[in-house]
Structures are given as structure tokens and as C-alpha cells.
Amino acid sequence: MQQLGMVYRNYAKTVQEPNSEVYFGKLHCSHSTYEHLIAATADTAFQFFSAIKKPQDVDFSQQAVCGAIKDFMVLMQTYDKLPFTQKKGTTSNGSLLWVYLFNRLFSPDIYAESGVFVGSSLFIARHGAPNAEIHGYDPNLNNLAFKDETIHLHSCDWSLDPIAAKSDRDLCYFDDHIDCAMRIIEAQGMGFKNLIFDDCVDVGQFYKYRYIGLPTVPLIVDPKLDDGESVEWYHAGSKKYLRYTFDRQQTRGAENLIAFAVQIPDLEPICGLTTNDQWFVQLK
Numbered sequence: 001m002q003q004l005g006m007v008y009r010n011y012a013k014t015v016q017e018p019n020s021e022v023y024f025g026k027l028h029c030s031h032s033t034y035e036h037l038i039a040a041t042a043d044t045a046f047q048f049f050s051a052i053k054k055p056q057d058v059d060f061s062q063q064a065v066c067g068a069i070k071d072f073m074v075l076m077q078t079y080d081k082l083p084f085t086q087k088k089g090t091t092s093n094g095s096l097l098w099v100y101l102f103n104r105l106f107s108p109d110i111y112a113e114s115g116v117f118v119g120s121s122l123f124i125a126r127h128g129a130p131n132a133e134i135h136g137y138d139p140n141l142n143n144l145a146f147k148d149e150t151i152h153l154h155s156c157d158w159s160l161d162p163i164a165a166k167s168d169r170d171l172c173y174f175d176d177h178i179d180c181a182m183r184i185i186e187a188q189g190m191g192f193k194n195l196i197f198d199d200c201v202d203v204g205q206f207y208k209y210r211y212i213g214l215p216t217v218p219l220i221v222d223p224k225l226d227d228g229e230s231v232e233w234y235h236a237g238s239k240k241y242l243r244y245t246f247d248r249q250q251t252r253g254a255e256n257l258i259a260f261a262v263q264i265p266d267l268e269p270i271c272g273l274t275t276n277d278q279w280f281v282q283l284k
Helices: 031-050 064-078 092-108 120-128 180-189 203-208
Strands: 022-024 027-029 110-115 133-137 153-154 171-174 194-197 230-235 240-245 258-261 279-283
Touching: 022 031, 022 064, 027 031, 031 064, 031 092, 064 092, 064 120, 092 120, 092 171, 092 194, 110 120, 120 133, 171 180, 180 194, 180 279, 203 230
Parallel strands: 110 133, 110 171, 133 153, 171 194
Antiparallel strands: 022 027, 194 279, 230 240, 258 279
């Protein structure tokens, strides 16, 4: 390229097809680059888990995190070949990595998932926690493509067929776009301590969604929000204008049940694996 008498070089060369040695997410790369991506991803995940109250008999060491990420990348070679993985609305690969890490590191006795859709996160959870008792809830199971006889499926809202947590390592994963305050209260009543919320956004990202689990976790834990604060946005997919007005009564005291809440890091800038808008909540 030549412009204004200067020459610019494009160091990225066109190739007919990838011929690199290994695969990491959307990237084909050399073994050394692969190890660098693993290390950078593991460092971010290790810092995240270091801030969480560690249940008994759980290993959050950097070695454990790094090993889990490597195993996940091997698993994705199988996952990517499954027929349902490219269906619109499936969980992104970065979010699946976090689901895998939570299951692998926490090793829950019980894993409950509300909003299973085609079953991509159920597949990941089963491989992350092979010994866990897994329950999947969705009023409409017609879209479910991944089926495993070891997984207990419930064609209803999870509150209508409740289960009890067995340990402080047990996990709930909410990908149902339902009132987060209600889910927190329900989970606390069933004895669960560790909750993951998918598609859980603060005000600045409302525009991305037609259906939001309002009030979301970031609204619930924000003490600066005043009653009557409102926001309107245009949702391109549904071609509708939407409006939400905050009312602290909507949280029903859920904030008082929370010991710790944090947004789960987006891994895309680090390794190319996109993380949906996820939050992690630990209850008292």
C-alpha cells in the first residue's frame, strides 16, 4: 500500500486454509501461541476465583485452573462437531468455559440449570462435573438436542419442582431471563450458595435484549439507585421501544441475602472466546 509517498506493509498474509498446529477458540495457532493464550486465560480466571470465598475441599490454584482450561479446549473439539452448537441462541464459547470452570473447580454434588434451550451448557456441565446430580429446567424442552440419561429434566419452572442443595459447592445456573431477585430468594430457600446468571446486564446494555431478568443483579446490588429512575431503549430485534422504572421494592430484600456479587470477565479480548453478560453471586 502506498499513500502520500509512504509505504505501509501488511504483515498478515492471505492463506488458502489454516495449517497451524493447534486450535484455540476462533484461532489456529502454533503450540507456543497456544500456551500463551492458555496462560493469559488462566491468569484472568485465577484472579477471578481468588476473589471468591472458597468452599471446603475446593482447589482454586493456578495449576488447577490452567489444567481445567486445557481440558476444556480439548472438549471443544468434540463440542464444535455437535449438530446443535451453531444454532442461534446457544451459549457462547467463553460463557461455556466459565460454566466448565465452575463445575470442574467446585465439583458440585448438585448442579441446577434453569433455561436449558438446546442443551449446550448441560453438555459442558456434565463433562465438567461428571459425578454431579444434574437437573435441567425449562417449560419448553422441545428445543433440547443434547440428552443424557444421567441428567434429570423438568418441563417446568425450577421453582415448581424444587430440589435441595447438598453442600456449599453446589451450583445454580440461570439462563432464563427471569427476575433475578426472585431467583436469588428461591435459591437461598433451597440452600444454594453459588449462583451464575447469564444475560445479566446493567442499564448501559439493556438495548441488547428484549427480555431481561429485571431487576438484574447489578441493579440489586447498586445502593445508589433511587426509586423512580427510568430508562428507555429501542430493541432492534423486536423493533420495540421498552421502558423500565426502578423500584427498590422489586428486589424484595434479595440484596440482604448476597455475600458477594461480581461480573464474570469477558475473555474475548484475552483469547477470542466471547463471554455473555454473566454475573456470579455467592449467598450468605
